[in-house]
Amino acid sequence: ATGLVTQDPYRHKMWGMSELSVSGGTRQSPINIQWRDSVYDPHLKPLKIHYDPTTCLYIWNNGYSFQVEFDDSADKSVIMGGPLENHYRLKQFHFHWGAINEWGSEHMVDSKVYPAELHLVHWNPVTSTSFEEAIMENNGLVVIGVFLKLGAHHAGLQKLVDALPAVKHKDTIVEFDVFDPSCLMPSCPDYWTYDGSLTTPPLTESVTWIIKKTPIEVDQNQLEEFRMLLFTSAGEEEKRMVDNFRPLQPLMNRTVRSSFR
Numbered sequence: 001a002t003g004l005v006t007q008d009p010y011r012h013k014m015w016g017m018s019e020l021s022v023s024g025g026t027r028q029s030p031i032n033i034q035w036r037d038s039v040y041d042p043h044l045k046p047l048k049i050h051y052d053p054t055t056c057l058y059i060w061n062n063g064y065s066f067q068v069e070f071d072d073s074a075d076k077s078v079i080m081g082g083p084l085e086n087h088y089r090l091k092q093f094h095f096h097w098g099a100i101n102e103w104g105s106e107h108m109v110d111s112k113v114y115p116a117e118l119h120l121v122h123w124n125p126v127t128s129t130s131f132e133e134a135i136m137e138n139n140g141l142v143v144i145g146v147f148l149k150l151g152a153h154h155a156g157l158q159k160l161v162d163a164l165p166a167v168k169h170k171d172t173i174v175e176f177d178v179f180d181p182s183c184l185m186p187s188c189p190d191y192w193t194y195d196g197s198l199t200t201p202p203l204t205e206s207v208t209w210i211i212k213k214t215p216i217e218v219d220q221n222q223l224e225e226f227r228m229l230l231f232t233s234a235g236e237e238e239k240r241m242v243d244n245f246r247p248l249q250p251l252m253n254r255t256v257r258s259s260f261r
């Protein structure tokens, strides 16, 4: 993983390992999850996921990743259970990936890095009145992380991949209706959970992370489609959208809990 340092993905942005952690940063993300240091918590419940496919709105390229946005004006696509005290609404999901299959994920497991990582971002409608407010709230957000590994073709992901050429450039958008992101979840219920932060600005320490233990499989062509997106807007000199992951952050005084023995 030392190679990663020279591959500092956001070398053109000062919020990787090199910047002063945000607000005294005691709970920054991503982290390396040391399996043997994680603590089984028998009080952790199974995660309950109820996504309504008709809440899917559109896909857009935000200059960091491609993002699928959902209608979060009601409790239609929600998660509950797991480490959570109440339900959280799905707002968006996006991915992080590398230029090659040897790296790309933000979190690692025993220093193993995956070629990509899916983040499903949810906010707490009980303690916040909007997603924007929840970003600034302690535990205002829950992000589910799912690792992607190279393997079989993923039929559910392909619908998303087929739309990517329409959002090649930064700030482009395409309608995307009726998609159920549950198809991107592994069937294995096991997860780790820890308190962390956003991995992109504003890097606020408002996230309860739920990292699924089992990766989903996608094929080479699907990963290569991610890598054909651009960081840059139409008309600018093209910069391929790759290595859009933040470097590992110090664990500091945190314990990662597991839902499984």
Ligand SMILES: Cc1cc(C)cc(S(N)(=O)=O)c1
Pocket: 064, 119, 121, 135, 143, 197, 198, 199, 200
């Ligand atoms: C709210 C939010 C926005 C963005 C762009 C990225 C995240 S992350 N990578 O921490 O899941 C969260």
Ligand SMILES: [Zn+2]
Pocket: 094, 095, 096, 119, 199
């Ligand atoms: Zn993310």
